[in-house]
Amino acid sequence: MKKGIIALALVLSLYACKKDSTSVIDTPVSTIRINNLAADTIIGITPGAPPTGGMPYGAGKYTFFSLENNKIIPNSDSASTKWDIGFRGTTIITNSGNSGPATGGAFIYVGLFDGLKTIHADSVFKVDNAPSAYAITSGSNRGWFVYDGINNLVNPIPGRVLVIRTASGKFAKLEILNYYKGGVTPAASASDAIKINAQRYYTFRFTFQPNGTKVF
Amino acid sequence: MRIYLFLFVFFIFSNLSAQQIDTIAGSGNEIVVTATRTERKLSNVAIPVTLINQKTIQQAGSVRINDILQEQTGLFLTNGFGTGVQMQGLNPDYTLILVDGQPLVGRTAGVLDLNRISVGNIKQIEIVKGPSSSLYGSEAMAGVINIITDQSKSNKLKLSARYGSFNTGDFNIDGSFRKNKFAYQGFGNIYNTDGFSIRPNSTERSIAPIKRYTMQHNFNYYFTDKTNLLFNFRMNNENITNLISVNNNGNTISSKGFEKNKDFNATLQLTHRFNNKIKNIARLYGTRYESTQELVTSTRVPYTDYFKQQFGRIENQTDFTINNQVELNTGFGYAIETANSTRYDNSNNTKINHIGFAFVQTEWKPITPLTLIAGARFDNNELYAAAFSPKLALQYKATKKISLKASIGRGFKAPDFRQLYLNFTNIAAGGYSVYGALEAQKTINELNRLGQISSIENDFYSLNNLQPELSTGINIGGNYAINKKINFSLNLFHNNIENLIDTRLVAYKTGGAQIFSYINVKNAYTKGIETNVDFKANALFTISGGYQFLLTGDKDEIEKINAGKVFTRDANGFSRLMQRSEYIGLANRSKHMANLKFQYEKNSWFTNLRFIYRSKWAITDTDGNGLFNTNDAFAKGYLQVNTALGKTFMSKLSVQIGCNNLLNYEDPSNLPNMAGRTFYTTLSYQFLKNKTKNRII
Numbered sequence: 033m034k035k036g037i038i039a040l041a042l043v044l045s046l047y048a049c050k051k052d053s054t055s056v057i058d059t060p061v062s063t064i065r066i067n068n069l070a071a072d073t074i075i076g077i078t079p080g081a082p083p084t085g086g087m088p089y090g091a092g093k094y095t096f097f098s099l100e101n102n103k104i105i106p107n108s109d110s111a112s113t114k115w116d117i118g119f120r121g122t123t124i125i126t127n128s129g130n131s132g133p134a135t136g137g138a139f140i141y142v143g144l145f146d147g148l149k150t151i152h153a154d155s156v157f158k159v160d161n162a163p164s165a166y167a168i169t170s171g172s173n174r175g176w177f178v179y180d181g182i183n184n185l186v187n188p189i190p191g192r193v194l195v196i197r198t199a200s201g202k203f204a205k206l207e208i209l210n211y212y213k214g215g216v217t218p219a220a221s222a223s224d225a226i227k228i229n230a231q232r233y234y235t236f237r238f239t240f241q242p243n244g245t246k247v248f
Numbered sequence: 249m250r251i252y253l254f255l256f257v258f259f260i261f262s263n264l265s266a267q268q269i270d271t272i273a274g275s276g277n278e279i280v281v282t283a284t285r286t287e288r289k290l291s292n293v294a295i296p297v298t299l300i301n302q303k304t305i306q307q308a309g310s311v312r313i314n315d316i317l318q319e320q321t322g323l324f325l326t327n328g329f330g331t332g333v334q335m336q337g338l339n340p341d342y343t344l345i346l347v348d349g350q351p352l353v354g355r356t357a358g359v360l361d362l363n364r365i366s367v368g369n370i371k372q373i374e375i376v377k378g379p380s381s382s383l384y385g386s387e388a389m390a391g392v393i394n395i396i397t398d399q400s401k402s403n404k405l406k407l408s409a410r411y412g413s414f415n416t417g418d419f420n421i422d423g424s425f426r427k428n429k430f431a432y433q434g435f436g437n438i439y440n441t442d443g444f445s446i447r448p449n450s451t452e453r454s455i456a457p458i459k460r461y462t463m464q465h466n467f468n469y470y471f472t473d474k475t476n477l478l479f480n481f482r483m484n485n486e487n488i489t490n491l492i493s494v495n496n497n498g499n500t501i502s503s504k505g506f507e508k509n510k511d512f513n514a515t516l517q518l519t520h521r522f523n524n525k526i527k528n529i530a531r532l533y534g535t536r537y538e539s540t541q542e543l544v545t546s547t548r549v550p551y552t553d554y555f556k557q558q559f560g561r562i563e564n565q566t567d568f569t570i571n572n573q574v575e576l577n578t579g580f581g582y583a584i585e586t587a588n589s590t591r592y593d594n595s596n597n598t599k600i601n602h603i604g605f606a607f608v609q610t611e612w613k614p615i616t617p618l619t620l621i622a623g624a625r626f627d628n629n630e631l632y633a634a635a636f637s638p639k640l641a642l643q644y645k646a647t648k649k650i651s652l653k654a655s656i657g658r659g660f661k662a663p664d665f666r667q668l669y670l671n672f673t674n675i676a677a678g679g680y681s682v683y684g685a686l687e688a689q690k691t692i693n694e695l696n697r698l699g700q701i702s703s704i705e706n707d708f709y710s711l712n713n714l715q716p717e718l719s720t721g722i723n724i725g726g727n728y729a730i731n732k733k734i735n736f737s738l739n740l741f742h743n744n745i746e747n748l749i750d751t752r753l754v755a756y757k758t759g760g761a762q763i764f765s766y767i768n769v770k771n772a773y774t775k776g777i778e779t780n781v782d783f784k785a786n787a788l789f790t791i792s793g794g795y796q797f798l799l800t801g802d803k804d805e806i807e808k809i810n811a812g813k814v815f816t817r818d819a820n821g822f823s824r825l826m827q828r829s830e831y832i833g834l835a836n837r838s839k840h841m842a843n844l845k846f847q848y849e850k851n852s853w854f855t856n857l858r859f860i861y862r863s864k865w866a867i868t869d870t871d872g873n874g875l876f877n878t879n880d881a882f883a884k885g886y887l888q889v890n891t892a893l894g895k896t897f898m899s900k901l902s903v904q905i906g907c908n909n910l911l912n913y914e915d916p917s918n919l920p921n922m923a924g925r926t927f928y929t930t931l932s933y934q935f936l937k938n939k940t941k942n943r944i945i
Contacts, residue, residue, distance in 0.1 A: 142813070144823055163760075164702055171760065173753075178872045187872030190823040191815025209821035220868055220881055221917050235821065 061239050061248050064102055067215060069234040071095045071119035077228070088228045094118035094125065099196065099204045099240045116198040119234055122177055122186060122211070124168045127199040129159035131166075134199035138167040140175060141193040145207040145237070148193050151246035157197045168194055176208050183220040184227055186211045203246050206238035281349070282374040282394040284611065284621065285383050285577055286567055294621050294643035295655050296723050296739050296778075298375040302398070305367050307847075307854055309892045309906040309928060311410065311418050311439065313373070313395060314362040319843055319860055319890075320375065321794025322778045326836065327921045330361025336377055336741050337774030337798045337837050338390035342661055342719070344380070346394040348480065350515055351387070353557045353585075354537025355664065364484050364511055366462045368408070368420035369435035371398040377778075378741065379659025379721040382623045382639035385605055389659035389719040390743070399433050399466060400424040405935040408902075412928030414455075416441040420932075431468040437461070443490075444923050446916045455921060456490035456505075474521040481514040492543075503545035510538045527567045534560045555589040557665070563605075573613045577623075580606040587665040591672055593687065599665050602630040609639075617645040627660075631668065635660040635716045652726040653739075659721065663714035667749055667766040679761040682751060685714045688765035692755050701755050707767055708754040715768045720744045725778075735782045742775040771803040772834065793844040800833035805875045816871045816879045830877040835866045838885065852896040860888045867918060883918035887911060894930075904930040 072090035079086075096105040096115035105115040113134040118125040127134035137157030141148055158167040172179035176192050179185075188208040196204045212218060215235035218226050239248050278290040283297050290299055300316060310316040314331045317323050324334040332340025341358030344351060345365075352360055373395050380388040405423040410416075417440045424433040439460040464482040471477065488507040513535035521527045541553040563581025570576060583603040588595050609623030624638040639657035646652060663685070670684040671691070683691055689711050695701050725739030748770035755763040776798040783791045808814050809828050816826040840863035847856045863885040866876040889911050894904035905928070912925040 144815070144825065164758075171756075171762075173874070178869075178874065180868060180870070183868055185870075187870060189815075189872045189874075190817050191813075191825075191873070192823075207823060209817075215821060217870070220870070237822070 061241050063237055063239045065209075065235070065237045066097075066102075067235050068213060069095060069097065069104070069119060069236070071232045071234055072121055073232045074228050090121065090232065092120070094120045098199075099206070099238055100198055100200060100202065100242070102240075113199040116196060116204070117206075121232055122179075123166065123170050124176070124194070125160055125162065126167045126196060128167060128197075129161050131160035131162055132199070135159075135197075135201065136167075136199050137197040139195050140168060141195050141205075142191055143193060144191065145193050145205065145239075148195070148205050149248055151195055151203060151205075153246075155195065157195075177211065180220075184224065185217060185220065186231065187217065198240070202241060202244050204238055204240040205248060206236055208234060208236045210235040280374050281396070282346070282376045282392055283380075284609065285565065285579075286575070286611075291651070291727075292619065292643070294619050294641035294653050295380075296377040296653065296725060296741075298377070300373040300375070302371055305370060305373070306904075307856060307892060307894065308858065308890070309410075309904060309908070309930065310367045311416075312363045313365040313367055313370075316367060316373065317362065317393070319845075319858055321780055321843055322377070322776075322796035322798075322841060323375070324838065324841065324862065325362070326359070327919070329356040329359040331363055331921065332359035333362060333393065334837070335375075335390040335393075336721075336743055337776065337800045337834070338719070338743065338745070342387065342389035342659070342717075344384055344387040344392045346384075346392060347482065347513070348397055348515070349394060350513060350533050350535070351384075351559065352511070352513070352537075353535055353559045354509070354511060354539065354555075356539075356555075357666070358664070363458075363460075364486070364509070365395060366418075366420075366437040366439065366460070366484075368418075368437045368462075369397045369422050369433075369464060371396050377739070378655055378723045379637070379639070379657040379719050379743070381627075381635070381637035381659040382625045382657055383607060383609065385603075385625060385627045385637070386635070386660060386662040386716070389661050389717065389745070390721075397433075397435070397464060397466070398422065398424075399431075399468075402426070402937050404937040406932060407935070408930060408932030410928055410930040413926035414442050414444045414923065416926075416928070429470045431470075433464075433466040435462075435464040437463070446914050446920065446923065455923070456488045456507075458486060458488045460484065460486040476519045478515065478517040478519070480517075481512070484511040485509070503543055506540075506542045506544070508540045510536075512536045525569050527569075529565045529567075531564070532560075532562050534558070553590055554595055555587070555591065557587045558585070560584045575611045577609045577611075578607065580604075585665075587669075589665075591666070592669045592684075593671045599669050600630075601662075601665075603662075604628045619643045621655075627662075629662060632663050632713055633715050635662070635718075649729045650726060654722075654724045656720070656722045659719040660716040662716050663749060663766070667714060670766075679757075679759075680764065681757075681761065682764045685711055685766045688754060688763070692763060695757065700758055702758045702760070703756045705752075705754050705756075707752040707765075710767050710769075711754060711765055714749060714766060715747050717748050717768070718746045720746075733784045737780045739778045740776075741778065743773060745770075745772045745774070748772060769804075772801060773803065774798065774800045774834075774837075788848055788850050790847045790849075791845070792847070793842070795840070795842045798837055798839055798841070800837050801831065802834065802875065806831065809875075814873055814875065816873055816877060826873065826877055826879075830879065832866055832876050832878060832880075835869075835876050838863045838865045840885075852899075853894070855893045856891065858890045860890070862886060883915060886913050886915065886919075888913060888922075900934045902930075902932045902934075904932075906930075 072093055074088045074090055077086060077088050093107050096118045098105050098114060099116045111133060115127055116136060125131040126138045127136040137159045139155060139157055160166050169175035177186050177188050180187060194206040196206060198204055213230040213233040218230050241248055278299055279287050280290050280293060280297050280299055281287050283293045283295040298320060305316050308316055314325050317333055318325045326332045326334055326340055333343055335343045345360050375393050377391040380392045384392055403426055408420045410418040419438045421436045441458050443455040443457045462484045466480045469477045486509045490505040492503045492505055515533045517531040519529045536558045539555045543551040561581055561583035563579060565579035568576040585601045587599045605627045607625035612620045621641040626636050628634045637658045637660060641655035644652045668684040668686045670682055671687050673681040721743045723739055723741045727737045729735050747768040749766050749768055750770050751764045752767050753762055754765045776796055778796045780794040809831055812825060814826045815823045818824045842861045844859040845856060864882040866880050867883050868881040869876060870881045871879045888909055890908045891910055892904060892906035896902045908926050914924050
């Protein structure tokens with residue numbers, strides 16, 4: 033029985049490859065994995081104790097990234113159309129609305145990364161209206177992550193794909209895999225110091241479609 | 249208490265001919281009262297009941313009620329806001345805790361801390377499983393635990409002292425006095441512990457130093473053989489001190505926490521038997537729970553938390569013995585419940601609820617082996633919708649060895665004051681707020697008018713008057729006395745829980761702070777098998793064991809899984825669809841729980857060895873999909889072994905030594921209340937014990 037399923041899967045995948053290689057002629061899309069993208073990592077803790085103090089803070093700067101060119105864009109180019117998305121803590125901005133000069137945007141697709149083959153024609157790309165509304169909704173359990181308040185950990189929600197309209201008006205899909213250094217979430221029992229210092233390092237994978245279509 | 253008052257009532261008025269022994273009241277030695285609100289032989293109750301007697305409690309070396317409950321099949325003691333009990337997989341919120349038939353109040357986050365109850369004067373503990381709101385009203389959704397204190401029939405005085413690890417001392421005085429028409433029973437308990445910490449490098453103790461004082465006085469006056477007046481009061485005070493030291497980036501901030509809890513209850517009860525068919529009990533009951541917590545930090549203004557709950561009830565119960573086959577019990581009453589707290593809008597603002605209720609139950613024995621029970625109760629509340637709770641039960645004694653039981657009942661839990669009125673903002677953690685359902689509508693509308701609300705979530709519109717949470721429970725089982733040595737019992741249970749109240753995000757403040765409130769949203773189930781075996785190897789040696797298999801689930805979560813909307817992650821961290829088989833249901837539940845006890849008694853000696861096992865349970869949703877599945881974090885299953893040894897000298901002096909957690913099992917993060925291996929020794933002395941004439945009504 034199991035063998036039968038494997039054989040069937042093999043046949044199906046061969047068929048799928050065949051279909052892909054014939055229909056997407058110009059540029060076969062590739063999926064790239066980015067590890068440890070620092071996103072305004074913690075540089076200190078305000079003196080005192082909560083609620084007035086004891087809060088970890090970063091430099092307050094976004095890390096900008098170009099999906100089209102697969103590289104980090106210097107912060108000095110924040111007002112340019114060179115970047116597609118920016119990361120600061122758990123907030124992700126798109127080069128759209130009041131976040132940047134381009135006409136990017138995004139929405140969150142619920143489902144599997146590999147399952148998203150075509151962006152549906154009816155899909156609405158949202159634009160940033162910081163700080164109250166982002167194309168990729170900020171906050172726990174609203175967008176891409178859920179905050180575990182008991183253990184003080186941020187977990188990306190599985191089955192969330194960020195569908196992005198880049199600065200150049202092309203399309204990409206992106207899945208966040210982890211929020212901690214090395215792509216490994218610290219243990220619930222880890223010390224606060226470990227949890228603070230390991231956070232704000234994104235591991236994600238993305239597929240950029242350079243031909244401008246909504247098909248991956 | 250009722251047991252004592254009505255003891256043997258049926259025997260007086262019936263001739264003890266062989267045929268009549270198996271009346272509704274039944275035969276056998278063990279009598280329980282909780283399942284039907286009337287005395288019944290344990291072997292004759294159509295509802296699953298566990299009875300723990302005084303001897304079992306003492307020989308287990310228990311100090312607080314939770315010590316003995318944790319050794320019972322299917323009960324798990326939870327920690328967090330005190331020690332609560334999980335029954336048939338339902339949270340502590342849903343088990344009604346009674347002392348002498350009357351409810352205790354003062355729950356924190358739904359948990360009534362069982363540490364408040366000393367076992368020093370307990371005669372027996374009755375555990376009724378399955379919804380029992382048809383007799384008891386709110387909170388009896390999973391079942392009822394009734395703690396029945398000793399009301400001795402003799403003149404006696406007993407002192408006992410126990411000392412053990414962590415400087416834990418427990419001292420009891422228990423005495424009774426009887427003369428003519430008057431009877432008095434008094435009890436005092438002092439408990440003191442230094443507490444302990446099993447977390448390394450932490451000055452904060454997981455069990456803080458505690459001092460507790462409990463006393464209970466019980467007065468009875470028998471006007472005639474048919475009329476009795478009872479006055480009972482009980483007091484429990486506790487003082488807890490905790491030194492908390494927070495190390496924050498090199499700065500150590502020390503603070504001192506003080507907690508004072510006061511608990512008081514009083515009963516005035518008049519029992520009168522009109523004739524051999526009608527008995528009436530009129531009762532006035534009042535209780536108060538007051539809790540003050542103070543956190544003093546060197547650098548800041550002290551934080552104070554105050555909570556007071558009061559409950560008063562007047563009720564009347566009439567029992568009609570129509571004939572040997574039919575008995576009818578009816579009752580009605582009125583209760584007032586109030587609460588004041590700094591957790592509400594204003595602690596001077598008293599929150600009040602009025603409840604009127606009536607119940608009726610009939611027990612019918614059409615033929616000797618069959619007992620049928622039908623009952624219902626109606627609770628009308630000022631603050632939320634009324635609740636109607638019916639129950640049906642039957643017992644069929646198929647043969648002398650086999651008896652079968654089945655029952656179906658409805659239970660409910662009224663929304664508590666917290667769920668209605670809480671007004672709490674956590675400034676330390678991002679400024680989120682939690683408002684009770686009534687408070688939320690008022691406050692959010694007001695904040696919205698002032699322009700302080702940035703967005704309102706869909707759930708805001710479902711905020712309405714909260715409905716009671718409901719359960720429908722079915723219990724089917726039986727008892728098989730294989731021979732004189734082996735007894736086997738089995739119970740299958742299924743609880744369908746509707747309207748569960750959960751916190752939901754209802755709005756955002758400008759600036760992003762979240763506002764949560766309470767809504768009736770969840771539907772869940774718990775189902776399983778409970779089985780117990782007793783094996784009496786010979787006159788000296790007994791083995792008893794129990795096992796519970798439990799499955800739980802949230803119905804909305806299962807629907808989402810079946811619809812393919814729930815994901816988890818594979819080894820690469822990539823999302824994948826979660827399978828139904830990976831779903832494990834509600835957190836903090838163990839699929840397997842078991843206990844095994846070896847007991848040896850010879851002459852004035854006894855010794856026992858007790859094993860308690862609990863399989864792993866889910867603690868955190870680490871894969872972020874919002875429910876609990878095999879990919880999440882679990883606490884490890886564990887085995888706890890306890891043992892005790894004792895001897896009684898000349899029927900007066902008893903000496904007992906014991907060791908709990910013999911294997912020294914520790915899990916600081918998941919079982920902070922479980923100390924490593926601890927030792928104790930107990931001495932008790934019975935000064936006098938004179939039998940006096942029994943008074944029976």
